[in-house]
Amino acid sequence: MKIHDFVFATKISEACELLRKTGESAYLIAGGTSTFFVKSRAPRNVIDINRLPLKGIAKKDGVFKIGACTTVNELMKYKAAGWVLNRVALRFVNQQVRNISTIGGNVAKVFYWCDFPVALRVLEGTLTLTGSATHRVKISEVFHNITAQKAAFKNAILEYIEIPQLTKGMGFGYAKETRTSEGFSSVTAAAFVQVEHGLIADVRIALGAVLPFPLRMFDLEASLKGKKADRSAVEGMNFQKLDKYNLTPREGMTPEYCRHLVEVKIADVVSAALAEATGGSL
């Protein structure tokens, strides 16, 4: 990416105004790590939003409110009951990059390997975006597909993300497969389950990296709902439901191995979520 000039925004309203006035050449930077992957040589005018008061995590009434400029390192170090994004953060490249990269930057520009959109798709919650006005939108609506995501972020600044605190009977599973510890994901999977009276009352599964944009596996979810919350649910998963997806093998994988790995990772994350929800091990 080629930078023509840069400015530091100190207020959200100022950043929005700069974004509007600068037009097509504007490029917001929180941590700036995405600039490595921006191929266009057209000169950009950078608006640095890293000094905006959008940092930190607060818990209130069973909801975690995460400032968009909170770093991945802060997500990893934060400790609270029902907080699960530390598990995602721990698998994020390395400490030097975790210290710069922000969660806002990760969800605003979704590369196929991006970690947090996959986890957020199963945790649900809301995003608060400010453009000409401030909107609170459901994660499911923004991440419905790439077009919806791009439209939501056009000329808007993400202020914060709100996700529910996991409570008794809920579980979360996350897996990221990389060829080396520093590598980009070749398969990312996440699952959320809620168990009531020994049955799977709610389940959400998301898959990333092998798809251009993270997707919810609604058919697989439907096949699990109402099942007994034990190993038999995982063993009985109908992976034919994956046939309709055009999975992209990464890192030199064969299509057969890619498909196999996807099935294994989905089974792993559902097992982990069920184990957490039932307080045992599957």
Place this chain on the structure above:
Amino acid sequence: MMKMKKISFTLNGVEKEFEIDPNERLLALLRRNGYKGTKYGCLEGACGACTVIMDGKAVASCLVFAFQAQGRSIVTIEGLGDGPELHEIQQALIDEGAVQCGYCTPGMVLSAKAMFDENPTPDEETIKVQMDGNLCRCTGYEKIWSAMKKVSASHRNGGKR
């Protein structure tokens, strides 16, 4: 014509002003100003040779634009140690034989410093996570971790921090 701009930040405790090209990375700025202990490595945030401490956190200076340092505090390897006396992390690495070719060492020391400044007594797991961005192709890591565990143990026993 590239637009040159002035920025200032605290470098190893001293307020400094620099003229920069907006595209310049912090690594290049430091090196052209003589801070050569910050090494060129992979130039894509994966090896840790260019690690510096920015506002208390270890960052890859090859990923950070120079302008992002505006108003911040930056510590490079030149800012450690006091005259001929080595910093305790440097000394521990030597004592454990954890330095071979030495190219990764400045970055390794700075990652460790940021870690110990935040948590003087990290356990082995914390050490491995906090230092996972520093690659060393010579030592096989065992001696490096052992040096870090030694520093942690010395803090636990009331040693100098």
